[in-house]
Amino acid sequence: QNHLLQILTLAAMEKPATIHPDDIRDEKVKVLKSVKTLTLNDVVLGQYIGNPEGEGEAKIGYLDDPTVPAGSVTPTYAAAVLRINNERWDGVPFILKCGKALNERKAEVRIQFEDVPGDIFDGKAKRNELVIRVQPGEALYVKLMVKTPGMAFDMEETELDLTYGHRYENVKLPDAYERLILDVFCGSQM
Structure with a gap:
């Protein structure tokens, strides 16, 4: 769980009419509605693996977890380039990254x-x-x-x-x- 979209909307939204939560929410929704549809070229997915020379948790990869089904292709890392379709952010890439077992x-x-x-x-x-x-x-x-x-x-x-x-x-x-x-x-x- 992370809050990348919350952070994105707060960084990219226009100034709300007031600091009332409804006005802030409305501006955040405008940002989300303006995000261009992602293509496969905009996204990188991955899954962490263990380091055989690591110690403790570093040795264990996602598929080594006994609760994970063998051969699972569930991503544990994602990076995406989002573009907001409005005048202020035209041509500006927003790069969001998140994952488990990162450094x-x-x-x-x-x-x-x-x-x-x-x-x-x-x-x-x-x-x-x-x-x-x-x-x-x-x-x-x-x-x-x-x-x-x-x-x-x-x-x-x-x-x-x-x-x-x-x-x-x-x-x-x-x-x-x-x-x-x-x-x-x-x-x-x-």
């Missing part, structure tokens, strides 16, 4: 900015990127290509980082389930 567990939105016209670095510089991390450890940061100090004309990647856990060390930030239960008690559907 790391995270949920984030990465927005890569367009290449600068007249690139004097012949395409060697990475694109600037805005990253909104939902988990683990809520964070908002911008990855920027900057000139290195000194006389040389070299570039390096750096970050402007707002990691909530560092910025608000002495503040107890509720986890997702704590927030969900509080919303239920308060009757919030946002």
Whole structure:
């Protein structure tokens, strides 16, 4: 279970008329209705296998699980390129990835900015990127290509980082389930 479509709709929706849950929901629905139909070329599916040289859980593949039917072709990994059919997002790919038994567990939105016209670095510089991390450890940061100090004309990647856990060390930030239960008690559907 993950919340990739929720994150997609929040990132791509237009500004709602108000912060009332119905207005937010309506904008999210508009995004979902605008997603172009996927083709097989837009999707990659996979299934994890064990690493014979790994230790513990790393040795076990999906088909090694005794509760999984032999020969199962159930995907445990999916990646899809979604395109939203509206003026704002025309030509912008949204890449969603999720899976089980991956090296790391995270949920984030990465927005890569367009290449600068007249690139004097012949395409060697990475694109600037805005990253909104939902988990683990809520964070908002911008990855920027900057000139290195000194006389040389070299570039390096750096970050402007707002990691909530560092910025608000002495503040107890509720986890997702704590927030969900509080919303239920308060009757919030946002």
